[in-house]
Amino acid sequence: MATLRRASLLLACLACGAAFAAALDAPRAHPLTNLPPAGEISHGHFFPDYPTRQFIAGLPVKVVLGIRNDAAEAYNISAIMGSLNNAEDFRAYYWNFTQQLYFQVVQPSKELSVEYSFLPPKDLPPNDYQVALTVFYEAADGFKSTTFFNQTITVNEQRQLIDWKLMFLYVIFIALVGAGLYYVWSMVKDSQLYKNVVGKKSRKVEVSRADNDDEWVKGTHYDNFRKKKAAAATKPTKKAQ
Numbered sequence: 382m383a384t385l386r387r388a389s390l391l392l393a394c395l396a397c398g399a400a401f402a403a404a405l406d407a408p409r410a411h412p413l414t415n416l417p418p419a420g421e422i423s424h425g426h427f428f429p430d431y432p433t434r435q436f437i438a439g440l441p442v443k444v445v446l447g448i449r450n451d452a453a454e455a456y457n458i459s460a461i462m463g464s465l466n467n468a469e470d471f472r473a474y475y476w477n478f479t480q481q482l483y484f485q486v487v488q489p490s491k492e493l494s495v496e497y498s499f500l501p502p503k504d505l506p507p508n509d510y511q512v513a514l515t516v517f518y519e520a521a522d523g524f525k526s527t528t529f530f531n532q533t534i535t536v537n538e539q540r541q542l543i544d545w546k547l548m549f550l551y552v553i554f555i556a557l558v559g560a561g562l563y564y565v566w567s568m569v570k571d572s573q574l575y576k577n578v579v580g581k582k583s584r585k586v587e588v589s590r591a592d593n594d595d596e597w598v599k600g601t602h603y604d605n606f607r608k609k610k611a612a613a614a615t616k617p618t619k620k621a622q
């Protein structure tokens with residue numbers, strides 16, 4: 382008796398779980414999950430601003446889609462939608478691009494161009510991704526769809542106006558070079574060789590100045606002053622030698 386009750390309880394639980402799972406599944410499926418069948422159109426596309434398909438995270442990408450109606454009935458071009466997926470595994474999607482509505486009719490053997498813009502998210506890590514773009518259109522017997530772009534693209538980082546990381550490296554580099562130069566300079570300054578060379582040179586300059594007395598200052602106060610000053614400057618150096 383107890384086993385029977387337990388079994389029925391278990392069954393009820395299972396049924397409840399199944400119903401719950403079904404309820405979770407129930408919300409209207411995303412349009413990209415179950416694509417309607419393809420209609421009869423020819424199509425071409427191009428990316429006016431990114432011909433090499435190297436997009437930049439955070440900047441909108443414009444794509445122009447050209448459609449030619451190859452069917453015998455009119456198509457009402459409803460919308461374009463897209464997604465950003467893992468380049469290796471298409472089932473892993475990262476982002477659904479906003480859908481754009483058109484509701485433009487293209488008659489049999491007529492052509493139509495529409496523009497679609499999508500935005501690779503700003504925080505998207507630079508990498509290769511697969512982008513799929515699908516156009517939905519309506520005929521008398523219901524919706525149709527054509528995936529007009531499904532390829533690997535590259536998303537790059539937006540280049541910053543000021544690259545702070547690089548700036549920081551420059552500052553460190555300049556500081557290191559400066560410190561190195563200062564170290565070399567202080568070594569040279571204190572070396573005997575430097576003292577000899579510079580010491581002799583400055584003495585030579587003083588002597589030549591003293592020799593080079595201009596005629597016109599001779600006998601003036603300025604001349605006397607200059608001679609005294611020169612004598613005072615040369616005396617200590619002579620004593621040192």
Ligand SMILES: *[C@@H]1O[C@H](CO)[C@@H](O)[C@H](O)[C@H]1NC(C)=O
Pocket residue numbers: 411413414464474476477
């Ligand atoms: C994005 O699209 C996929 C189908 O490709 C769908 O399964 C998913 O629920 C959508 N995500 C959002 C947030 O709409």
Ligand SMILES: *[C@@H]1O[C@H](CO)[C@@H](O)[C@H](O)[C@H]1NC(C)=O
Pocket residue numbers: 457484485486519
């Ligand atoms: C195209 O489809 C939209 C949405 O179903 C509808 O509102 C519109 O009237 C249609 N356009 C034409 C010309 O049938």
Ligand SMILES: *[C@@H]1O[C@H](CO)[C@@H](O)[C@H](O)[C@H]1NC(C)=O
Pocket residue numbers: 471513515528531
């Ligand atoms: C896009 O291509 C991948 C294979 O690279 C395929 O698995 C996927 O179903 C395609 N998606 C659409 C929407 O056609």
